[in-house]
Amino acid sequence: MPRQVDHEGRRRLIADAVCQLADEHGLEGVTLRDVAARAQVSMGAVQRCFRTKEEMLVFALGHIGERIGERVRARLVRSPAQSAGTALGHAVTEISLLREEHRAEARVWLAFVAQAAVSEALASTLKANYAALQDALTRLVAEAFEGTRRAGSPDPQREARTLLALADGLTTHVLVGHLTPQEALDVLDAHLAGLWE
Template identity: 35%
Template sequence: MSRTVDREQRRRVIVDAVWRILDRGGLDEASVRKVAAEAGLATGSVRHFFDTQAQLHEFALRSLSERVGERVRRAAGEPDPRRRALAMLGELLPLREDTARELGIWLEFVHRSRFAPALAAAVADQALEVRGFLREVVDGLVDLGQLPADTDPDRAAAGLNAFVDGLTFELLTAPALLTREEAGALLESYLFDRPLGG
């Protein structure tokens, strides 16, 4: 049992070190050697988990899903159904400094995935997870009467996915065109002021 706990603690230390480096310098800075130094570990300790930088990068990308998932679960505790949906979806958008940094790094991963099969697989897995999550959001809003009963859930989830991705891309690449507050208001309007996916 203690061995499992120790491995999990070591993994958490490495995750935190990876993301501190990514926050400061982006993907190219996240080498095994630099992560070991950042974590205060011997390089061999990090190599026990990751033989190559590519494995480390895949791990960092997959850890992003865990980070976002934890925050979405916390947001799900909001009792008001409208605010709950907006809070959960807000974790997929660069509406705060932390999510803007994460999503900026995520774009680096997406670009690199064109040439890295393991990263491409992780990006594809994340896309499936997000689509499934958005389908759950749509189903929940239908169940609560916030969306019409005849809403097509797959079409609505696909449309919401495209809308969230569009807001994310514009906020990250052309922030002069759209403020975070405007993006939040547009999301609320998209969800509640029109028949979503009808």
């Protein structure tokens, strides 16, 4: 009887290999041959999963976006009784990729962001990832200020855009060593605290 192949599992395995190589050598260092070797599959297996290198990169970028989204959802589920404001802070902290255990993922994410400037396929995937994150943050901001009648309550969509831009900027500043992770968290906390002043 022929062996069953978990195609989706193999695609994720290959995406993980892409991310490891991109972290070590940048996207320019990602070759089909090296990906196959890192994933411990044949070149043919990689080519059966992805017709082109760009298709493989697009899938890997989507894979990272899914992991970040899953972490945000898991963080919110772990503390269901928390306030909407606290939930917003947790979500933005996860998106910012500031913790040491997410440093490799942050490097890979920013490599994809840079490449997306010249790749429409990557840009399209990135826009979809950002749109999903923005929608989640918009809902959290709206919930945090629900029932608040005070003047100056933030527009949820505009604040979600601001938070996404702040998260990306802080990630970059930490990666290049301009800010420490704690300094970046202090900036983020100060911004969030300012929403309730």
